[in-house]
Every structure is written in structure tokens, then in C-alpha cells.
Amino acid sequence: MPKIRRRKLPEQIVAHLIKRVRQREITSAQLQEFSDWLATEPIVPDGDWYKRFQGFTICGEGELVKTFLAAGQLPHGVEMF
Numbered sequence: 163m164p165k166i167r168r169r170k171l172p173e174q175i176v177a178h179l180i181k182r183v184r185q186r187e188i189t190s191a192q193l194q195e196f197s198d199w200l201a202t203e204p205i206v207p208d209g210d211w212y213k214r215f216q217g218f219t220i221c222g223e224g225e226l227v228k229t230f231l232a233a234g235q236l237p238h239g240v241e242m243f
Contacts, residue, residue, distance in 0.1 A: 163205045164225040175226060182230040188218050196220060210239025 183193070195215050204213075212221045212231075219231040221239065231237055 163207055165203050165205055166200060166222065166227060167225040168200060171226070175228065179227065179230065186218060186230050186232040188230055192216065192218055204242065206242060207240050211242055212237035212239050213242040
């Protein structure tokens with residue numbers, strides 16, 4: 163099972179993530195919580211997965227974080243704890 167890739171991300175994914183952070187109004191404190199979790203170098207499944215945080219959820223596929231969801235939006239895949 164892979165770890166989340168944090169470097170050399172495809173430009174389109176970075177642009178999408180930035181757009182979703184703005185649209186979902188994710189705060190700097192929430193992004194810090196996400197960053198703290200990334201610093202633990204979590205191992206994720208090869209397929210679809212998601213991780214819930216206070217007020218938002220991230221969704222990924224394998225080693226890539228793919229999007230941010232607002233509270234109330236339904237994720238799919240394996241829940242990470």
C-alpha cells in the first residue's frame with residue numbers, strides 16, 4: 163500500500179485542490195490539521211479512500227489526494243482513521 167505523494171504532483175491536481183479549498187472555504191487551521199496528518203506519512207489503499215477532518219473531508223486515490231469535500235458531502239472509498 164502506498165504513502166501519500168507530497169512532491170511532484172501533477173499540476174492539474176494541484177490546481178484542482180486549490181480551487182476546492184477556496185470553494186469549500188477551508189480555513190488555515192483546517193489545512194494545518196491536514197498537514198499534521200500528512201506529516202505522519204499515512205499509508206493509504208491503492209484504490210479510493212477518504213479521511214474526515216473537522217469540517218471537511220479529503221478524498222484520494224492511491225498515493226494522490228484528489229479533492230476536498232465540505233461537511234455534509236458524501237465521500238466514497240475506504241475510510242482512513
